[in-house]
Amino acid sequence: MATETIALYGGSFNPPHVAHQMVALYVLETAPVDGLWFVPCFRHPFDKPLAAFEDRFRMCERAAAALGPRVKVSDIERDIGGESRTLRTVRRLEELHPELRFTLVIGGDLLAEVPTWYGGAELQNSVPFVVVGRGGTGPGAAPGVVAMPEVSSTEVRQALREGKSVEGLVPRAVLDYIYERGLYK
Numbered sequence: 001m002a003t004e005t006i007a008l009y010g011g012s013f014n015p016p017h018v019a020h021q022m023v024a025l026y027v028l029e030t031a032p033v034d035g036l037w038f039v040p041c042f043r044h045p046f047d048k049p050l051a052a053f054e055d056r057f058r059m060c061e062r063a064a065a066a067l068g069p070r071v072k073v074s075d076i077e078r079d080i081g082g083e084s085r086t087l088r089t090v091r092r093l094e095e096l097h098p099e100l101r102f103t104l105v106i107g108g109d110l111l112a113e114v115p116t117w118y119g120g121a122e123l124q125n126s127v128p129f130v131v132v133g134r135g136g137t138g139p140g141a142a143p144g145v146v147a148m149p150e151v152s153s154t155e156v157r158q159a160l161r162e163g164k165s166v167e168g169l170v171p172r173a174v175l176d177y178i179y180e181r182g183l184y185k
Contacts, residue, residue, distance in 0.1 A: 007031060007130055008074075008093070009105040010039040010086060012153065014050050015178060016063040017170050019151035023132050024067055026146065027105055031130045035070040036105070038063070041084035042077035045118075051183055053078055062173035087119035090127055102127055107134040108147075160184040 007027050013020065016038070024036050038060040042053055050056065057075055064071040077084050080092055090102060106114070106129050114120045114129075133147030151169050159166050161184060166175065178184060 003099060004034040005032060005101040005103060006097075007033040007036040007103045007105050008039050008090065009036055010041060010077075010084070010089065012044060012048065012050055013038065013040045013056050013060050013063075014153050015056070015059050015156060015170060015174055015183070017151045017153060017156055017174075018168070019148045021063055021067060021171060022148050023105065024064070024071055026132060026148070027130050028067070028070055031103065033103060033130070035072065036067075037072045037074045039074045039077060039089060042081060043083050045083045045085065055177075055181060055183060059174045059177050062177055063171050065173065066171060085118045087117070087123045090123065103130050104128070105130045105132060107132060109134050157184045 009020075009024060009027070011020070020038075024038070027033060028036055040053065040056045040060050041050075044050055057073060057078070060073040064073050074093070076089055076093055076096075080088060086104065090104065093100075093102060104123075104127050108131050111129070111131060114124055117123065134150075156166050156169055159169075160178065170178070
């Protein structure tokens with residue numbers, strides 16, 4: 001019997017930034033969950049170019065470390081391989097962890113798109129969602145949803161390529177990793 005509820009927070013995390021951390025903290029403090037797992041995608045379903053999975057995984061570990069022991073990083077999508085599909089990820093985690101219940105963290109701006117996702121209807125019927133507003137999109141699709149600050153991984157990567165500062169947008173430990181590995185040049 002499932003005794004703990006884990007919020008699954010998926011994304012490219014290319015790179016993870018402070019708004020990702022804020023979402024994780026918000027979910028931990030407001031949703032009926034016992035923990036949260038960052039789930040970096042292995043391969044984006046729309047062939048969006050990404051830094052290597054291992055680098056994004058390590059950066060997520062650094063971002064998660066600041067949030068305490070209730071936050072982990074899952075490499076399940078690397079184990080599954082191929083294009084990342086949320087339903088496959090949830091199903092595999094349910095198989096591996098029958099003792100846990102899962103919820104899915106989703107941006108309010110994506111909620112209307114879920115029916116068009118691979119297995120979207122099944123996903124909606126099988127796992128509860130925790131809806132979080134995303135910066136620049138208003139408060140989201142549901143009343144009481146708090147919008148997070150507008151920080152974009154795309155803009156962070158662009159600023160890094162241009163040699164501009166991203167101080168205050170990216171956790172210090174993640175930024176150190178980016179510099180150590182020479183990412184996003």
